[in-house]
Amino acid sequence: MPMSGKREHDLLSKMHSQHAADKENDRMDTGSFPIVRRRPRRRGVTNEVRGHVASSILIVVLCAMLGFGYAIQLNNTTSTYETMSEDELTRLITETSTQVQNLQQRKAELSSQLKSLQEAANKQEEAKRIAKQNEDTSGLLSGRLPAVGEGVVIRVTRGTKEKVDASTMFQLLEELRNAGVEVMAINSVRVVTSTYIADAKGGLLCDGVLLKAPYTVKAIGDSQNLQNAVNIAGGVGSRLKVKFGAQVSVVSSNSVQINEIAQVEQYSYAKTVE
Amino acid sequence: MAAVLGLIIGVVVGIFVRPDIPIVLQPYLPIMVVAALDALLGAARSYFERSFSDKVFVISFVSNVVTATLLVLLGNQLGVGSQLQTAVIVVLGIRIFSNVSAIRRFIFRG
Numbered sequence: 052m053p054m055s056g057k058r059e060h061d062l063l064s065k066m067h068s069q070h071a072a073d074k075e076n077d078r079m080d081t082g083s084f085p086i087v088r089r090r091p092r093r094r095g096v097t098n099e100v101r102g103h104v105a106s107s108i109l110i111v112v113l114c115a116m117l118g119f120g121y122a123i124q125l126n127n128t129t130s131t132y133e134t135m136s137e138d139e140l141t142r143l144i145t146e147t148s149t150q151v152q153n154l155q156q157r158k159a160e161l162s163s164q165l166k167s168l169q170e171a172a173n174k175q176e177e178a179k180r181i182a183k184q185n186e187d188t189s190g191l192l193s194g195r196l197p198a199v200g201e202g203v204v205i206r207v208t209r210g211t212k213e214k215v216d217a218s219t220m221f222q223l224l225e226e227l228r229n230a231g232v233e234v235m236a237i238n239s240v241r242v243v244t245s246t247y248i249a250d251a252k253g254g255l256l257c258d259g260v261l262l263k264a265p266y267t268v269k270a271i272g273d274s275q276n277l278q279n280a281v282n283i284a285g286g287v288g289s290r291l292k293v294k295f296g297a298q299v300s301v302v303s304s305n306s307v308q309i310n311e312i313a314q315v316e317q318y319s320y321a322k323t324v325e
Numbered sequence: 326m327a328a329v330l331g332l333i334i335g336v337v338v339g340i341f342v343r344p345d346i347p348i349v350l351q352p353y354l355p356i357m358v359v360a361a362l363d364a365l366l367g368a369a370r371s372y373f374e375r376s377f378s379d380k381v382f383v384i385s386f387v388s389n390v391v392t393a394t395l396l397v398l399l400g401n402q403l404g405v406g407s408q409l410q411t412a413v414i415v416v417l418g419i420r421i422f423s424n425v426s427a428i429r430r431f432i433f434r435g
Binding site for chain 1 (some may be wrong): 328329330331332333334335336337338339340344345346354355359361362363365367379380382385387407424
């Protein structure tokens with residue numbers, strides 16, 4: 052026990068002295084180790100300031116982005132379909148197509164109306180045209196209007212053997228009618244449906260007008276047919292020549308002018324059927 | 326102070342510059358704006374509660390925006406974009422309302 056106690060004492064004193072020596076060696080305020088101050092505090096202060104500034108700048112930037120986005124979105128929302136949902140877009144399309152249909156229907160109605168109006172106008176124009184045509188035709192037919200056109204001029208001189216009589220003259224007119232004459236006149240008398248020819252002293256009486264030889268018959272129609280009708284063998288032309296000894300000349304022309312007009316009859320009994 | 330300054334700068338720049346936003350970003354911009362607004366109001370509330378921290382604000386701002394955008398993007402890819410957009414808007418709206426009411430209590434209590 053004493054042995055061990057002594058040994059223990061030794062160890063303790065040894066440790067003690069060692070510690071003392073260590074402390075002596077580790078001393079720093081000897082001047083050989085200049086005290087270098089750590090600068091955690093100062094460094095900490097700058098870090099803090101920097102961090103503060105940086106986060107402030109970051110806040111400014113973030114808030115600026117927020118405001119920027121807000122302003123853009125304000126300008127943007129009204130003009131785009133991009134952010135609309137599918138339902139909204141479907142509804143929009145349906146509405147638009149309904150509107151289009153309505154407008155097309157309206158357009159069809161209006162165009163059919165326009166068409167019917169145009170047709171009516173055309174009909175009216177057509178009626179006017181037909182009325183004009185009828186007026187012209189009936190004017191020519193009744194001898195109310197002067198006429199011009201292709202035809203023949205027939206001259207019949209005084210008969211050397213015999214006086215040209217009314218029936219032969221009438222036959223001439225009938226032959227011409229059969230050949231398709233449209234308008235004709237004999238001397239100064241327009242030949243119409245009611246024209247008559249009668250024998251008279253010194254000539255022929257036609258519609259109350261005394262005609263004297265030579266007789267000039269102007270006829271408008273197909274000149275070839277008219278010529279044939281007069282000159283046909285055994286026809287009225289040869290009869291005039293042979294029986295009456297008259298000279299008959301037929302001259303065809305492209306523009307036979309008939310200026311003679313007839314008095315229009317006033318109908319007192321006949322009325323048109325409505 | 327910095328936040329207000331930044332807001333004013335951003336709005337003025339946005340009004341006067343009027344840039345074309347890329348088409349890809351167009352559906353997400355309103356969501357981003359609402360999320361950022363929520364973060365801003367949360368920051369205002371924490372400021373009144375004397376517990377405002379720059380770092381927390383910046384991180385919450387960015388994460389709010391990114392989360393909202395990603396959520397809508399995911400919804401678009403899954404085909405429920407409009408519904409998810411509505412959901413995000415509703416949630417953010419509720420948060421904005423609660424933040425505003427907290428701020429109001431702070432203002433009118435003292």
